[in-house]
Amino acid sequence: MRWVCEERSDGRARPEPSWNSGNPKHRISKDLESMEVVSAREPHAAAKTGPVVHLDAVTVIYGANRALKGVSARFEGGAVGLLGPNGAGKSTMLKALLGFIKPSEGRMTVLGLDVAERPMEIRARIGYMPESDAHIPGMNAVSFVAYCGQLAGLPAVDAMQRAHEVLYYVGLGEARYRNIETYSTGMKQRIKLAQALVHDPDLLFLDEPTNGMDPKGRDEMLELIRDLGHNKNVNLILSSHLLPDVEFTCDDVIVMDKGQVVAQGPIAELKGPGGRVFELRIKGNLPAFLDVLRQAGMEATSTDEDVMRVFVPATAGAVDGAANSALPLFALAARHGVQVRHLRPSVPTLEDVFAKAVGHE
Amino acid sequence: MPGQAWLVIARAGIMTMLRKRAFLGLLLASWVPFLVRAVQIYLAANYPQASLIAPTAETFRQFLAQQDFLVFIMTIYVGAGLIANDRRANALQIYLSKPLMRSEYIAGKAAVLFSFVLFVTLVPALLLLVLQVLFAGSFEFLQKNLFLFPAIIVATLLEALLSTFAMLALSSLSKSSRYVGILYAGIIFFTAAIYGVMVAITGSTRLAWLSLGANLTQVIDVIFRLKPRYATPWPVSLIVILAIVALSISVLERRVRGVEIVT
Numbered sequence: 154m155r156w157v158c159e160e161r162s163d164g165r166a167r168p169e170p171s172w173n174s175g176n177p178k179h180r181i182s183k184d185l186e187s188m189e190v191v192s193a194r195e196p197h198a199a200a201k202t203g204p205v206v207h208l209d210a211v212t213v214i215y216g217a218n219r220a221l222k223g224v225s226a227r228f229e230g231g232a233v234g235l236l237g238p239n240g241a242g243k244s245t246m247l248k249a250l251l252g253f254i255k256p257s258e259g260r261m262t263v264l265g266l267d268v269a270e271r272p273m274e275i276r277a278r279i280g281y282m283p284e285s286d287a288h289i290p291g292m293n294a295v296s297f298v299a300y301c302g303q304l305a306g307l308p309a310v311d312a313m314q315r316a317h318e319v320l321y322y323v324g325l326g327e328a329r330y331r332n333i334e335t336y337s338t339g340m341k342q343r344i345k346l347a348q349a350l351v352h353d354p355d356l357l358f359l360d361e362p363t364n365g366m367d368p369k370g371r372d373e374m375l376e377l378i379r380d381l382g383h384n385k386n387v388n389l390i391l392s393s394h395l396l397p398d399v400e401f402t403c404d405d406v407i408v409m410d411k412g413q414v415v416a417q418g419p420i421a422e423l424k425g426p427g428g429r430v431f432e433l434r435i436k437g438n439l440p441a442f443l444d445v446l447r448q449a450g451m452e453a454t455s456t457d458e459d460v461m462r463v464f465v466p467a468t469a470g471a472v473d474g475a476a477n478s479a480l481p482l483f484a485l486a487a488r489h490g491v492q493v494r495h496l497r498p499s500v501p502t503l504e505d506v507f508a509k510a511v512g513h514e
Numbered sequence: 515m516p517g518q519a520w521l522v523i524a525r526a527g528i529m530t531m532l533r534k535r536a537f538l539g540l541l542l543a544s545w546v547p548f549l550v551r552a553v554q555i556y557l558a559a560n561y562p563q564a565s566l567i568a569p570t571a572e573t574f575r576q577f578l579a580q581q582d583f584l585v586f587i588m589t590i591y592v593g594a595g596l597i598a599n600d601r602r603a604n605a606l607q608i609y610l611s612k613p614l615m616r617s618e619y620i621a622g623k624a625a626v627l628f629s630f631v632l633f634v635t636l637v638p639a640l641l642l643l644v645l646q647v648l649f650a651g652s653f654e655f656l657q658k659n660l661f662l663f664p665a666i667i668v669a670t671l672l673e674a675l676l677s678t679f680a681m682l683a684l685s686s687l688s689k690s691s692r693y694v695g696i697l698y699a700g701i702i703f704f705t706a707a708i709y710g711v712m713v714a715i716t717g718s719t720r721l722a723w724l725s726l727g728a729n730l731t732q733v734i735d736v737i738f739r740l741k742p743r744y745a746t747p748w749p750v751s752l753i754v755i756l757a758i759v760a761l762s763i764s765v766l767e768r769r770v771r772g773v774e775i776v777t
Contacts, residue, residue, distance in 0.1 A: 251611055253772030273613045281611035287604035290595075291530055303522045304612040348608065 205230050205356050205388045206250060211259030213245050213412075220245040221256065222412040228390055232382030234399030234420070235392040236507060237409035243392040244284055246409070247358045251281055264355055277306055280349030284360040284392075286341050288333040294320055295329040298347045305352035312351065319347045323377060339370035346377065357381065357389040363398055371398075378402045396507055408507055416507075431463050431479055432456075434495035435486065442491050449485055460495075519614035523622025528629060531592055540591060541633070544584040548638035551577050552645055559649035569646055571659045574639055575738040578669060581635050582727070585677060588634060590698055593627040593681035595691030597770065602689040610772035620682065620766050627678045636670035661739060669734045676730060676755050683762035686769035702726055719744040722751070729754045 206228035213221040221242045235243045248254045250263055252272035261268040263275045289297050295316050302312030320329045323343040328336070333344055342362060349357055362378060363371045379402045381387040393399050399406055400420060408416040416423060435442060439459055446453040452464040465481055479496055486493050531537050551573070557564040600606055609619050643662060646655055656662070684701075685694050709725035722728040722744035729751035735741070736748045744751075 248773050251772065253607070253610065273615070276611060277613035279611075281607070283604065283607045283611070285604050285607075287608050289526075289605050289608065290599040290603045300522070300526055301608065301612065304519050304609065304614060306613060 204228060205264055206390065207262045208246070208250075209260045211246075211249065211256045211261055213242075213249055213254055213256045220412055221249065223259070224409075224412070224414055226407050226414050226417060228407065229405055230388045231386075231405065232378075232389050232391065232403040234403035234406040235390055235409065236394070236396065236399050236406050238394055240411075241394075241409040242412040243394075243409055244360055245412075247281070247360055247390070247392055250358065251276065251279075277352075278355045279358060280352065280354035280356070281358045282345045282349040282360060282362055284364060286338075287345060288341070290334070291332070293330050293332050294325055294336075294344055294347070297333055297344065298351050301348040302351040307352055315351050315353075316347075319350050320344075322350070323347045324373065338365040339367065339374075342366055342370070342374060343377075346374075350381075355388060357387055359389060359391045361393055362391065363393070363395065375401050429465050429479075430499040431465060431482060432495070432497040432499060433461050433463050433482065433493065434459050435461070435491050436494055437486075437489075437491035442486070442489060445485055445489055446482075449481065451481075462499075517618070519612065520618040520622035520625060523609075523619060524625035524629070527596065527623065527626035531626070531630070537591060540584075540588065541630075544581070544588065544634040545638060547577065547580045547584075548642065551638075551642055555642065555646050556649050559646070559651075569642075569655070571662055571665075571738060572740060574642065574662055574666060575734065575740060577639060577642065578635060578666075578673075578734065579731070581638075582673075584634050585631055585673060586699075586702065588630055589627065589677040589681050590695040592630050593678065594685055594695040594698065596623045596626060597682060597685040597766075598688050598691045598694050601686070606770065607772045616767070616770050620770055624678050624682055627681060628674050631674040631677055632670060635673060636667065639666045639670065665737045665739070669737045672733065672737075672755065673730060675759055676726075679759045679762035679766075680726075683765040683769075686766055720746055722746040723754050726758070 204227040206226075208224050208226045211221055211224045212219065224242070224246065235246065237243050245254065249256050250261055250268060252268055252275070255269075264278055266275050268275060289300060292300065295313070298316035298319060299309070299312040302315050303309055307315065317326075317329065320326055323346050325340060325343050325347065328340060333341065336344065342364070346359070346362065349359075359378065363374050366374060375398060378389065378391060382389050382402060382404075391399060391402055404419060404421075406417065406420050406423065407414055436459070439455060439461065443453045443455060443461060446461075446463055450466060453461055454463075455461045463482065465479070479498065482496070483493060485491075551569075554567050554573075555569050558568040600609070606619075610616065640663075643656065643666070647653060680701075681694075681698055684697050685691070688694050688697070706725045706727055709722060709728055712721040712724060713719060722732060723746045728744055728746075732742050732744050732746060732748050732751040733755060735743060742748055
């Protein structure tokens with residue numbers, strides 16, 4: 154993949170992606186087959202230069218249905234997840250950003266450009282992987298991707314070269330001369346990713362990229378997306394209702410529900426401070442031990458007669474020299490004469506954040 | 515290349531059609547009338563005994579009328595799937611996520627059908643005119659009928675415009691190219707049938723504007739300086755043609771979108 158500004162065959166220089174500008178030693182090899190990172194740049198150092206997408210009080214109405222209700226959000230550079238249940242307004246937001254839908258209120262910018270005023274410039278710099286099956290009928294994979302490259306403004310020769318490179322990158326190298334209509338669901342997902350990547354976009358919109366894929370294909374697709382977001386430093390927005398997909402591929406998340414943003418920020422921050430959660434069953438004075446744990450700086454709640462859920466902050470463990478371990482719990486139990494009968498470790502997940510944000514148990 | 519995406523679409527569409535053997539056969543067949551007319555012009559120019567079949571201005575009008583059926587077939591073969599197939603494969607959101615406007619997409623698709631229609635009407639008609647000059651060895655015929663050159667161009671462009679936009683509009687209404695083809699043929703035959711019934715009832719051709727084909731015939735007759743064959747005033751026929759084109763563009767404007775909103 155050519156992530157580096159090169160001269161086109163027509164003699165014009167391609168605009169350099171914003172995340173790839175600056176220090177030349179931070180550039181990435183053009184060879185997609187090897188996809189070798191030739192720089193030692195910090196992950197996301199270039200990508201996280203500010204918001205790539207900004208929505209300000211955006212409202213989208215379909216007839217009587219308000220799909221987006223005064224949504225304000227900032228998508229920082231890097232990999233950002235757009236999370237929410239079906240019907241939350243994720244796809245509507247992406248389509249509004251693409252200019253497919255005109256919001257009745259509000260303002261949107263993509264890569265610093267106003268969506269209402271400069272949609273063509275925006276589309277030249279973004280790649281969109283739609284949710285549903287989408288291809289140009291009657292074409293094989295390499296023709297299709299090259300065609301998309303030409304539509305995005307690449308000269309024919311460059312588009313064809315890029316098509317081969319991108320198809321190898323997404324794992325369709327061997328099947329690139331097959332008609333797309335003969336592809337499996339997983340292959341169709343990959344070809345959609347390839348057409349979104351062919352013109353070296355500055356920003357990728359991925360709408361439910363693992364839809365309909367088997368577990369193996371899904372894992373491979375997620376690896377690809379993670380690679381794009383973390384090793385190739387492509388800014389991407391991943392819209393999904395699948396929590397593990399977002400958690401695996403993204404660093405930041407915007408949670409939507411019923412047309413509104415209900416939570417946003419870095420996933421790690423939303424999941425709360427570092428530490429571990431343990432499910433604990435003891436023999437002894439439960440209320441007294443709960444007080445002891447709370448005095449020790451842990452969050453402890455009784456969930457049953459003798460069962461409690463305890464969050465042990467990383468710092469609590471670190472004090473005892475064992476971060477993220479249950480040692481502080483055992484130490485306190487021993488000190489107060491409480492027997493630990495059962496201990497099961499757990500971790501705070503994005504699911505906890507999501508459930509809390511959308512108000513579900 | 516801003517504003518050039520329609521060329522990419524048009525080129526891809528034309529190449530896709532040319533890869534089909536059946537279509538190549540249709541293209542060849544559509545040039546058979548040209549060969550017949552070329553032989554006619556050659557004989558008339560070189561053999562005095564064949565002066566009876568010497569070409570006149572009307573010969574060129576007749577040639578275009580002969581091509582009407584081939585234009586009809588080609589419009590269905592090429593045009594029915596132009597947008598319908600893209601809608602079936604959800605390709606519109608791929609197209610419109612690229613830096614191209616809806617008008618460029620429509621222009622690219624229209625250019626495919628427009629090119630093929632002109633290839634079987636404008637190109638052979640102009641070639642016949644050139645052949646007439648070459649075989650006769652003089653510009654006498656051309657000088658006497660100088661209007662033929664613009665007449666052929668205007669008449670074929672009008673025909674291509676009508677068939678292209680009417681078919682594209684129908685193609686944008688469905689995801690099935692077969693259904694679109696049947697719909698187009700149905701409209702052509704149905705309007706002609708309605709007109710035929712009205713002629714039988716009224717005994718007049720004043721209602722020729724009801725038939726899509728009759729309107730085109732009427733206007734092209736006038737363009738070729740021939741006596742119009744129907745009683746409908748030719749401006750009425752022209753208005754009907756332009757109204758159909760305008761309606762088609764309006765349908766395309768509504769139907770060619772990156773997202774289909776059902777409320």
